[in-house]
Amino acid sequence: MDYRTKPVSRKHLRIYAQVLRRLFDVPQDGPFPVLTVLERLGDYFEGCCFLVVKDKYLPKQTPARCTANDNGGFTIEIKQSVYDGAFERNIGAYLGFICHEICHVFLFSIGYRPLYERSFANNTLPAYCSVEWQAKALSGEVMIPYRESRGMGLDKIMETYHVSKGFAKTRINL
């Protein structure tokens, strides 16, 4: 499920990535401490919190999700296997899933909100105005600083930033 929002350019996403790092006092280079930022989410985004749930409570294909809560913020729900995998084994894909949800909260807070009540099927909206694509692209930019990662190979990107092969490949193809 996806929602249409105002368009964003890759150039702006790179600026937003820097803003997000700055907001949480994270240096502009090096890996992004996803779980530490998750802890501090409520400090900067009012009413926002996270919840680790047993895997059976979220649909099979949903590693984590972000839903509006009664406090005017969002609750990020994360499957136990995803949180524990990110925490204990630093699994890049899992860190990416969590960062993706943090990016949803951030983008919403700076005005990238759904334009219509209706939802759209995945991959039917132009990427630049898709809520899902924007969060995914921003999480890539946040986790892999563009300037620092210039010229790095696939393995080097994965090792330096604790990201999945998919994220690293996307960075190389940009």
Added chain:
Amino acid sequence: MAYTSFGEYVRILRIKHHQVMGDMAKILGTTTPYLSSVENGRKNVPKEWIDKIEKHYGLNSADKAKLINAVDESKVQYKIVPKNAGAAQRKAAVQFARSFDGMDDETAEKIIALLNAKEEKA
């Protein structure tokens, strides 16, 4: 869904100690979903956690008092031990428990203050 007073207390404690929820779950000997559900007010704080937190983080008496207060404020379930209560007391307890569901905080606090005052007089 929001953090309870306990959830907020331990979140700040973790940030101060450069830890995340996974670290604290290990310290408390529990799972991340269990700790998370306690922090979000879905479950009560297990009593033994107070000592574990106090010892691990070296809390002073003022901080421990804050922790205990946070735990009290975060209670989502109250246990009634039937063997210690008469039939009338049990009935009253159940009635009160039902009545408190959905009551706003201010009213609930006023009622608790009234009951406390009554107990003090007795």
